[in-house]
Amino acid sequence: MISERLRTILLRSSRDSAVPPSRPVYLGRGGGLLNEKEVVEARASRGLDQFFTYIKDDTGLAILDLSGLTQSNVDFITSLGHKLYTEDFLRSLYATFPEEADQANSGLIERFLNENLNYQDETFSGVLVWDVLEHMTPPLLAATIERLARIVKPKSYLLALFHAQERASSVPFYSFRIENSKSMIVNMRGSRTPTQILNNRTLEKVFHKFESLKFFLTRQQLREVIVKR
Amino acid sequence: MSMWGKKREEEAPPPVRQAAPPPPVFTELIKKEVTLVSSMPVRSIDSELPKNIATIGKSVAVKGQIYSREELLVDGEVDGTIELVEHRLTIGPNGKVHAGIKAREIVILGSVHGNIEVTDKIDIRKDAKLVGDIKTARIIIEDGAYFKGSIDIVKLGEVPKLSAPARPTVPTSAQSAGPVQAPAAASPLTPPAAAGTAAGMK
Numbered sequence: 001m002i003s004e005r006l007r008t009i010l011l012r013s014s015r016d017s018a019v020p021p022s023r024p025v026y027l028g029r030g031g032g033l034l035n036e037k038e039v040v041e042a043r044a045s046r047g048l049d050q051f052f053t054y055i056k057d058d059t060g061l062a063i064l065d066l067s068g069l070t071q072s073n074v075d076f077i078t079s080l081g082h083k084l085y086t087e088d089f090l091r092s093l094y095a096t097f098p099e100e101a102d103q104a105n106s107g108l109i110e111r112f113l114n115e116n117l118n119y120q121d122e123t124f125s126g127v128l129v130w131d132v133l134e135h136m137t138p139p140l141l142a143a144t145i146e147r148l149a150r151i152v153k154p155k156s157y158l159l160a161l162f163h164a165q166e167r168a169s170s171v172p173f174y175s176f177r178i179e180n181s182k183s184m185i186v187n188m189r190g191s192r193t194p195t196q197i198l199n200n201r202t203l204e205k206v207f208h209k210f211e212s213l214k215f216f217l218t219r220q221q222l223r224e225v226i227v228k229r
Numbered sequence: 230m231s232m233w234g235k236k237r238e239e240e241a242p243p244p245v246r247q248a249a250p251p252p253p254v255f256t257e258l259i260k261k262e263v264t265l266v267s268s269m270p271v272r273s274i275d276s277e278l279p280k281n282i283a284t285i286g287k288s289v290a291v292k293g294q295i296y297s298r299e300e301l302l303v304d305g306e307v308d309g310t311i312e313l314v315e316h317r318l319t320i321g322p323n324g325k326v327h328a329g330i331k332a333r334e335i336v337i338l339g340s341v342h343g344n345i346e347v348t349d350k351i352d353i354r355k356d357a358k359l360v361g362d363i364k365t366a367r368i369i370i371e372d373g374a375y376f377k378g379s380i381d382i383v384k385l386g387e388v389p390k391l392s393a394p395a396r397p398t399v400p401t402s403a404q405s406a407g408p409v410q411a412p413a414a415a416s417p418l419t420p421p422a423a424a425g426t427a428a429g430m431k
Binding site: 086 | 353368369370375378379380381382
């Protein structure tokens with residue numbers, strides 16, 4: 001009885017003493033907090049399937065990948081005959097905005113977008129956004145989506161992922177590696193405190209400049225969203 | 230009393246020790262504090278390079294055009310252009326290159342800012358930082374590399390074969406082991422020029 005109570009108190013105090021991170025906590029490759037089986041998973045993706053269905057009949061398209069440089073994504077997209085542009089968006093995001101509060105600074109927002117999404121209007125025929133938008137507070141998110149709307153061609157598509165857990169105090173975030181047009185390898189990179197809740201209704205408002213949104217609820221409590229410009 | 234105390238000690242579970250979360254920075258920034266384990270086998274660049282390769286050493290800075298007819302290792306700074314006809318260029322871990330590069334093959338361990346055109350293969354290692362557009366037949370990427378730019382894969386036949394420069398300043402001769410620099414490079418760090426690679430000032 002005492003032992004059980006003590007265990008509960010210890011567990012609670014250890015949880016309470018862990019300050020919720022304002023910025024993401026990265027596991028690092030081989031960081032040792034979780035083992036490979038727990039962090040890496042290959043799974044089917046209907047969002048990915050839809051995204052590549054829309055562009056499969058063309059070649060030579062410009063595709064932007066915001067997850068940084070990975071061999072599998074480069075191999076797959078270039079094997080389809082497309083030209084791949086990559087940006088390590090999260091790395092730049094946290095380098096530019098060390099604190100979340102800074103994400104409302106209009107000067108920093110402008111600088112960030114000019115350094116990371118500085119492309120001519122209607123350059124891309126598709127953007128793999130993955131889960132990077134979830135790391136942004138509303139002012140930066142709005143500005144980023146405004147910029148994305150400018151640099152993609154009309155009738156082109158974005159693939160974005162958002163967490164479906166609305167009350168979580170900490171959510172994992174991932175890197176995504178394309179296996180083929182219908183499946184991806186999801187690799188947990190760390191955890192973070194959600195900056196805002198992005199449910200379906202919020203997302204429709206956020207992407208109001210886009211023509212349509214299509215939602216797919218998937219494993220890992222992730223929603224895949226196909227956004228059409 | 231002591232028995233009671235002993236009993237409590239026995240019943241109490243070991244204190245839960247929660248590992249402090251790693252600092253919230255990217256692998257590039259935490260590399261001094263955390264040992265990262267790559268999923269890919271570690272390749273030592275020293276074992277891959279032939280001995281007596283033409284080298285721009287880490288204390289050498291070159292401004293201008295570099296043409297070479299043999300393999301070249303750049304572990305210093307280069308600002309200008311680099312062309313290696315049918316040879317491999319290696320940017321060492323200390324290399325900082327601000328240059329347009331044309332070569333048969335490139336291995337990058339350091340930092341490159343500029344467009345790259347390769348007829349065969351580009352190999353981007355885990356600590357490399359590359360900003361620019363790549364045109365290549367093949368690409369190999371290690372996890373952890375930073376890249377910003379575009380990748381255009383062209384089939385081997387489609388990559389324009391790099392022609393020898395029309396007028397290299399100094400023809401490349403035999404092997405050279407020492408640092409190589411432009412003949413009139415203005416840096417006080419640069420040692421006397423060695424034969425092997427031609428580096429002409431713009």
